[in-house]
Amino acid sequence: MTEPAVLPAVLTPSQVRPVAYRVLSKKHGLNLKSTGLEVLAKVLGKRFGVDWRSSKAEKFLDDVAKQWKEQDRGLFIEGSILEGVIKDMLNVADSETSGNSKEPSRPFNWKDYFKLVCARDQPLYMYNRLRKYYEPASSGAGTFGTAEARKNLFLNRYYVLHDRVLRDETFNKPSFVGLEGGKTWHTISPIKNMLGRNDSAYLLLGMLSKGNDGHWYIQDDSGKVQLDISTHCVPSDQAYYTPGCIVLCTGVYHNSQFIVDTMGPPMAERRENTKEALGNIDFLGVHSAMNATARGSKTSRIERIDRAFEAQLREREHMFSGHKFVILGADIFLDNLRTIDALRKLFGRLEAEFTANDGSETPICIIMPGSFISAPFQANGSSTAYKEMMDDFADLISQFPTLLENASLMFVPGDNDPWAATFSSGAVPVWPLNPIPSVFTNRINRVAPNVMQASNPAKLVYLSQEISIVRDDYGARLRRNEIIFPHMPEEDEEIMETGKEGNGTVPVVNQEKDQLSENEDSDPEVEARRKALTDIIEEENIQIKFTKPHMDKDIAEARKVVRTLLDQGHLSPFPISTRPVSWEYDHTLYLSPLPSMLVLADPTTPKFKVTYQGCHVINPGLFLEKNTINWMEYVPSTGSSTHRFMYI
Structure with missing residues (x-):
């Protein structure tokens, strides 16, 4: 049975404001802008007429607020975006109504959900770095690139990665730090904030590039700074580092140079x-x-x-x-x-x-x-x-x-x-x-x-x-363009050597390893076994190597290539x-x-x-x-x- 036709009414924003404030602001915590209020006045007058104060109208506003929050549109309701949200809601309602009135749909066919999307058929969405979500592009991608597209080529990559890194829990500093005792929190500093602050430590996120002078630079949306990777830099060996990669690096700013201590890729985020x-x-x-x-x-x-x-x-x-x-x-x-x-x-x-x-x-x-x-x-x-x-x-x-x-x-x-x-x-x-x-x-x-x-x-x-x-050919291109660091991380290999010192032989071991073993193994049985092992070393004058579990070089290369691409997100x-x-x-x-x-x-x-x-x-x-x-x-x-x- 169809509902009776509704006679539209012309409403002003001032009339709708009390109802909208009660439902959208007090109940859902959203802020309604003037443009959004104008859209609501127009929609309520057209859809409900003189009954715009009824419970049905309030339920409609409640559904609008839920849809807005489900789509993660932000706290401020703007008119241009609100029109699209309401249009989606009305389309869904119409489709459900028409679907209920028709015969049952045909059986499920998996081929309806098996589609190929070529590059030039993919929709174009632009990332808004201020609101941290995607917006529809004003115009589709053309055959020839514009200067604006060239400018945003690497900026958009940086913004997407930057916000992805900030979503990691180690970068989310809580409001009450005292309640999170024992945890450390990281803060990414813009490059421009280092100017005039010599001998201070920073964590940077930026793209690696090589200048015309032959030096390496890291740059973000605020500027760039020369890198010193020849003294203390110890990069993570889990990924490739090439010009164009975006990396996280820690170090000290000194004399217009950033002396890099550690460097690594921004970790990828799970799909869900x-x-x-x-x-x-x-x-x-x-x-x-x-x-x-x-x-x-x-x-x-x-x-x-x-x-x-x-x-x-x-x-x-x-x-x-x-x-x-x-x-x-x-x-x-x-x-x-x-x-x-x-x-x-x-x-x-x-x-x-x-x-x-x-x-x-x-x-x-x-x-x-x-x-x-x-x-x-x-x-x-x-x-x-x-x-x-x-x-x-x-x-x-x-x-x-x-x-x-x-x-x-x-x-x-x-x-x-x-x-x-x-x-x-x-x-x-x-x-x-x-x-x-x-x-x-x-x-x-x-x-x-x-x-x-x-x-x-x-x-x-x-x-x-x-x-x-x-x-x-990713493997060949990554190896061909890889940055060679002067100080690569040493292999985790410790050798117990025997040498004459006084009347006996003294095993030379890694101090950190030895200290770790002492802290962990305080059991008398373990101490007795260690003493027996030391006696054997002294008697036989042999070398024992402590190494990482062996990994096939092909597996290590595969993991390195995969992590490079997925961490870069491109x-x-x-x-x-x-x-x-x-x-x-x-x-x-x-x-x-x-x-x-x-x-x-x-x-x-x-x-x-x-x-x-x-x-x-x-x-x-x-x-x-x-x-x-x-x-x-x-x-x-x-x-x-x-x-x-x-x-x-």
Whole structure:
């Protein structure tokens, strides 16, 4: 039964102020600005008419306040933002009403929540450093960058990282320090605050850069200062340090130089914590597009993911335990006959496994990172050869109809693929790379029903998970541009040496280690064993080494690369002279919040699978390594991956 029509009434802000103050300010602690009051007067008069003082109107104001606080809009209610919040509320109410009046919706289909988001399709949100949240951009990203975009390129990275660091509990100083006895709190100082304060200790957060004079500098939004890393600097060995990285460093300011004592990366933040802090924003615009209330909407307002709906999607993931992603190794050179033979054997094996399991384990997506040609694509005749190569690949995959019917093929371009290689000629192209043009893949599209042409990097949404995919030689680029510190941390290795002193032998050990042992081991049995060990050393005149647990160098290298990228929160922590980036699309390279899984297709780094701060990172390595085919399989229901290989 429909409600009777409401005759609109014209209300003034002064009439609405008492009711709005009682509900919004006294009950919810929000401050209503004059522009917000004008919007409320207009909405209440149009929606409730002469009954704007009724309980229904007060409930409406209460819902507005709850929606405002849920979206973390701040304490001050402004008119321009309030219009978007009320519009979202009304759209949700209309959709629920229409949904209740219609027939039951169709069964759940996971493919509705399996979407590819290329770099140029991602919505553009600008970070407001004063309010500490994202705002919709006034205009979309263009083909050619503006001076404003170039200026904000590194500033936005700094602001996002700065606020992420301040959310850490060690940087949150309590209001009543006396109640938090025994805890230490850190404070980041702007660089400009050090001027005129010699011989004082500071903690800085800034970007590393190398000046024209050959010296190293650290800079933030307030200025820059020269670094002295030659005397006392002891950097953390858990990450790479390159120009363009943002680091935390402690030291003393003296004679216009900052003498660095320690240096380390800002620790990454778990995905759920970042989403909670930023108000569960839909950065990819996928869930908003799936929601009927957001059809036809653009980035004129912030779109957010409904938490209850996201929880339902997570439950659905466990129902599809047989779904898996197949990620092939990088550099699938289709102009190499050995690669074609390897692909034929691999696809044959995947189809045979799918048939043998009666479809219980389904490869829903096969990700193929480039480059797909061994030499950079050139304008003089490469188009014909590249087209023929892709047509031959279409003939190859047509031999596996069962696999293609259930799995999607995703092509991720590399540095040698068109059209970027036409201009770079083998050098580092500008990121992000556009998908491979359809003129080369039209036959593949006819043969395979589900083909996705991705950008590089690209993002994939599967139910509640976000999967980032990137193809780049990170390991080689990080090692090539790494800053070499004069005083690297010594290895934690202590040697007990024996030497003659007087009539006996005296073991020479690390004093701190010896003192720690004395404090911990006061038991008589332990003392007796220590004395027996000392007697053996004196009699046999041997050396004993105390070392850290051994870690394979490939694992250490993998962890170092992963932590560098995730701590920086960006896929290109380099200056644009090292890794060119399109100014207008730098936001597509952010890793904030961290993805559920990150695919690093990097043949210059050992194959690995590492989980850091809840983000699962994998690297399948090189596709064809000697006579071995490499690929990895990721199961989203468990969040685990497996490295697989086979011989040609």
